[in-house]
Amino acid sequence: MKSDESLKRIQNMGLRVTVPRRQILNEIARLKGHFSAEDVLLSLRARGKRASRVTIYRLLPSLLEVGILREVIYSEGHAHYERVEAKPHHEHLICESCGRVVEFQCPDIEDSLNGVCAEHGFAPRAHIVEITGLCRDCARSLPDAEGRMAMASSGELQSTGDMQ
Amino acid sequence: MKSDESLKRIQNMGLRVTVPRRQILNEIARLKGHFSAEDVLLSLRARGKRASRVTIYRLLPSLLEVGILREVIYSEGHAHYERVEAKPHHEHLICESCGRVVEFQCPDIEDSLNGVCAEHGFAPRAHIVEITGLCRDCARSLPDAEGRMAMASSGELQSTGDMQ
DNA sequence: ATCTGTGCAAAATGTTTGCAATACA
DNA sequence: TGTATTGCAAACATTTTGCACAGAT
Numbered sequence: 001m002k003s004d005e006s007l008k009r010i011q012n013m014g015l016r017v018t019v020p021r022r023q024i025l026n027e028i029a030r031l032k033g034h035f036s037a038e039d040v041l042l043s044l045r046a047r048g049k050r051a052s053r054v055t056i057y058r059l060l061p062s063l064l065e066v067g068i069l070r071e072v073i074y075s076e077g078h079a080h081y082e083r084v085e086a087k088p089h090h091e092h093l094i095c096e097s098c099g100r101v102v103e104f105q106c107p108d109i110e111d112s113l114n115g116v117c118a119e120h121g122f123a124p125r126a127h128i129v130e131i132t133g134l135c136r137d138c139a140r141s142l143p144d145a146e147g148r149m150a151m152a153s154s155g156e157l158q159s160t161g162d163m164q
Numbered sequence: 165m166k167s168d169e170s171l172k173r174i175q176n177m178g179l180r181v182t183v184p185r186r187q188i189l190n191e192i193a194r195l196k197g198h199f200s201a202e203d204v205l206l207s208l209r210a211r212g213k214r215a216s217r218v219t220i221y222r223l224l225p226s227l228l229e230v231g232i233l234r235e236v237i238y239s240e241g242h243a244h245y246e247r248v249e250a251k252p253h254h255e256h257l258i259c260e261s262c263g264r265v266v267e268f269q270c271p272d273i274e275d276s277l278n279g280v281c282a283e284h285g286f287a288p289r290a291h292i293v294e295i296t297g298l299c300r301d302c303a304r305s306l307p308d309a310e311g312r313m314a315m316a317s318s319g320e321l322q323s324t325g326d327m328q
Numbered sequence: 329a330t331c332t333g334t335g336c337a338a339a340a341t342g343t344t345t346g347c348a349a350t351a352c353a
Numbered sequence: 354t355g356t357a358t359t360g361c362a363a364a365c366a367t368t369t370t371g372c373a374c375a376g377a378t
Contacts, residue, residue, distance in 0.1 A: 054345090
């Protein structure tokens with residue numbers, strides 16, 4: 001999405017178009033993957049722009065609200081975002097050892113979530129599906145990954161085959 | 165689980181059994197639902213015990229590691245835990261308006277996650293599935309909350325942050 | 329006796345808020 | 354003009370760390 005279009009969107013929600021906001025939107029428009037508020041700030045500074053950290057923190061929720069961003073990756077103690085239009089919705093496999101994040105899509109899961117919401121009369125706004133554990137490489141290289149293979153859930157959520 | 169058994173488990177992983185640890189484990193053993201580090205502290209203090217906040221923060225990760233606790237509820241800015249044996253694994257519907265948390269189980273989702281891990285050669289340790297939105301009551305009482313109800317019953321659960 | 333665990337105080341994160349100055353509409 | 358927005362500094366909430374002392378094995 002061009003940042004012009006984003007500007008129009010935030011304008012439509014009654015927000016003013018300002019220089020810092022334009023800069024932030026521009027910066028976000030060029031970010032590819034996941035990013036934090038701090039990432040946006042550093043990225044801005046790297047190109048000599050000086051919108052402040054506070055302004056970023058204040059703008060991000062609005063960008064969530066108008067659907068320009070979505071929140072992702074909840075298991076790391078701080079907020080991560082990504083542009084909604086940058087890629088189709090997906091979930092994450094997060095390696096606890098090397099930090100690698102693998103994305104996946106799974107229509108079946110979406111369907112199941114669907115059903116659950118319908119059952120409970122729940123109006124969903126967003127969902128998180130994250131699996132944490134060891135990626136193939138780390139599972140191999142860590143000599144004793146015993147204990148880690150035990151699922152926290154009742155299900156037997158174990159890998160059987162080779163990765164990717 | 166009796167805290168004796170928990171003590172044995174942490175002993176087996178090379179940790180010493182101490183008074184503060186015994187108190188913390190005792191307190192956790194009587195907690196029913198979700199709780200934070202702070203909850204444990206307050207709960208301890210309420211019964212005149214004085215294990216420190218720091219000790220709690222240092223013990224919790226070990227309890228995760230030995231499978232006495234699991235982490236739950238990631239979308240609130242601080243860590244929440246629950247006893248693994250307290251209830252079977254389940255996922256959460258979280259109302260953004262009233263804060264109510266509804267638990268649900270869904271074998272189909274577990275199966276799907278299973279499949280995904282197998283495909284990627286990923287060794288899962290835990291997973292999070294959370295749906296945030298509006299519970300039935302809040303969806304009704306909030307005057308048209310930005311079209312959130314749109315798919316509540318139609319069965320079209322949309323992607324994260326993608327509801328507009 | 330040894331070495332781990334404790335707890336205080338302080339630091340480190342990540343995020344939010346009060347307020348005076350500024351800039352948009 | 355009038356109000357929303359900015360940015361600084363300071364507050365905040367949660368979690369982590371340095372260090373000297375206490376306690377478990």
